[in-house]
Amino acid sequence: MLDIFIPFFLTIFSLFFTGNKTTISTPNVIVVTLDGLRWQEIFNGADSIILNDKTYDGDIEYVKTNFWSKDLNNRRSLLAPFIWNTIQRNGVILGNRNYDVNFNVANKYQFSYPGYNEIFTGFPDDAVNSNDKILNKNINVLEYLNKVPAYKGKVAAFSTWDVFPYILNENRSGVYVNSDVDTLSFKEPSLNLLNEMQFLTAKPINVRPDIITYFAAKEYLKSYHPSLLYISFDETDDFAHSGMYDQYLKSLHAEDAMISNLWNTIQSITQYKNNTTLIITCDHGRGGTGKSTWKNHGQEVKESSQIWLAAMGPKIQNLGEVKVAGQFYQKQIASTIAKLMGQDFNETIAKHPVGEPLNYILK
Numbered sequence: 001m002l003d004i005f006i007p008f009f010l011t012i013f014s015l016f017f018t019g020n021k022t023t024i025s026t027p028n029v030i031v032v033t034l035d036g037l038r039w040q041e042i043f044n045g046a047d048s049i050i051l052n053d054k055t056y057d058g059d060i061e062y063v064k065t066n067f068w069s070k071d072l073n074n075r076r077s078l079l080a081p082f083i084w085n086t087i088q089r090n091g092v093i094l095g096n097r098n099y100d101v102n103f104n105v106a107n108k109y110q111f112s113y114p115g116y117n118e119i120f121t122g123f124p125d126d127a128v129n130s131n132d133k134i135l136n137k138n139i140n141v142l143e144y145l146n147k148v149p150a151y152k153g154k155v156a157a158f159s160t161w162d163v164f165p166y167i168l169n170e171n172r173s174g175v176y177v178n179s180d181v182d183t184l185s186f187k188e189p190s191l192n193l194l195n196e197m198q199f200l201t202a203k204p205i206n207v208r209p210d211i212i213t214y215f216a217a218k219e220y221l222k223s224y225h226p227s228l229l230y231i232s233f234d235e236t237d238d239f240a241h242s243g244m245y246d247q248y249l250k251s252l253h254a255e256d257a258m259i260s261n262l263w264n265t266i267q268s269i270t271q272y273k274n275n276t277t278l279i280i281t282c283d284h285g286r287g288g289t290g291k292s293t294w295k296n297h298g299q300e301v302k303e304s305s306q307i308w309l310a311a312m313g314p315k316i317q318n319l320g321e322v323k324v325a326g327q328f329y330q331k332q333i334a335s336t337i338a339k340l341m342g343q344d345f346n347e348t349i350a351k352h353p354v355g356e357p358l359n360y361i362l363k
C-alpha cells in the first residue's frame with residue numbers, strides 16, 4: 001500500500017508544485033496539411049500511368065530517377081521517407097484503400113474551404129460551399145482551445161493560402177493566423193529575414209512558397225512555443241491543377257522533409273520533447289483512375305472525397321500502416337485534436353454537430 005501511495009503522491013506533487021515547469025505536463029499538438037495530396041501517392045508512390053503518359057510534359061526523367069522503383073515499399077519511401085520510415089515505425093498511417101481502410105471527407109463539396117472547415121470545426125456544413133474569403137460562422141477547435149486558460153495565446157496557424165484568416169475567423173477566434181502576404185512583424189531577426197524574403201520571392205503558385213510558410217512556423221515555434229501549431233501547405237494542389245506532376249511530387253517530397261526537420265527540432269525543445277503529437281492530413285482527394293482526372297477534384301470528380309491521415313506521438317497507437325478495413329471521416333479530426341490536448345470539443349461547446357474522436361488511433 002505504502003509503496004503504491006508514495007509514487008502516486010510524488011506524481012501529484014510534481015504536477016502541481018513545479019512552478020513554471022507546469023508546461024511539461026501540458027500536451028502539444030502540431031497539425032500539418034498538404035492541400036489536395038492524393039492517398040494514391042502516399043500509399044502507392046509515384047503513379048506509373050501518369051509517368052508513362054506521352055502527353056505529359058513535366059520533368060519525367062527527374063521523377064523516374066528520383067522517385068521510381070518497381071518495389072512498392074521502396075517507391076513510396078523514395079517519395080515520402082519521413083512518413084514511411086519514422087511514422088510507419090512509430091505511429092499510424094490511415095487511408096490505404098487497397099486494404100479497404102477508407103478515410104473520407106463527409107462534406108459533399110470536396111474542395112478546400114469545405115475541407116478545412118470540416119477538419120477544424122468537425123462539422124461538414126452544407127452552407128460552407130465556396131472558396132471565397134467569407135468569414136466562417138462555425139466555431140473551430142483552435143478557437144476553442146485558445147479560450148481554454150492553459151492554452152490561451154498558445155495557438156497559432158501558418159498557411160500559404162490566403163483564405164485561412166477567414167476559414168479560422170481570425171478576429172473572432174483570437175488565434176494568430178499568418179497567411180501568404182501577412183507581415184511577419186516580430187523582434188526575431190530570423191522572422192524579419194523571412195518577411196523580406198516572402199515579399200521578394202517569385203510566386204510560382206501566386207502565393208508565397210510553402211518553404212516560407214514552413215520556416216515562418218518553425219521560427220515562431222522556436223521563439224513563442226505554441227501548444228497547438230497548424231501549418232498549411234498549398235503547392236501540391238496548385239501544381240496538380242496545372243498538370244505539373246513532377247512539381248506535385250517534388251513538393252510532396254520537400255514537405256515530407258520539412259516535417260522531418262520540424263520533428264527533429266521539437267525533440268530538441270523541452271516543452272515538446274516526447275510530449276507532442278504530430279498529425280498530417282489533407283483537405284480533399286482528387287481523381288484517381290484516368291490520365292487526366294488526377295489533376296482535378298470536386299463533386300464532379302470521382303474519388304475526390306478520399307483522403308488519408310498520418311499521426312505520431314505519445315498518445316497515438318503504434319499501428320504502423322493500418323491494413324484492417326475501416327471507415328474514418330475528416331469530421332473526426334477536430335475532436336481528436338482536442339482530446340490529445342486533454343479537452344473535449346463537442347456539440348455543446350461548438351454549437352454545431354462535431355464528429356467523434358478517432359479513438360481507433362488513440363491510446
Ligand SMILES: [Zn+2]
Binds near residue numbers: 111237297
Ligand atoms: Zn484544388
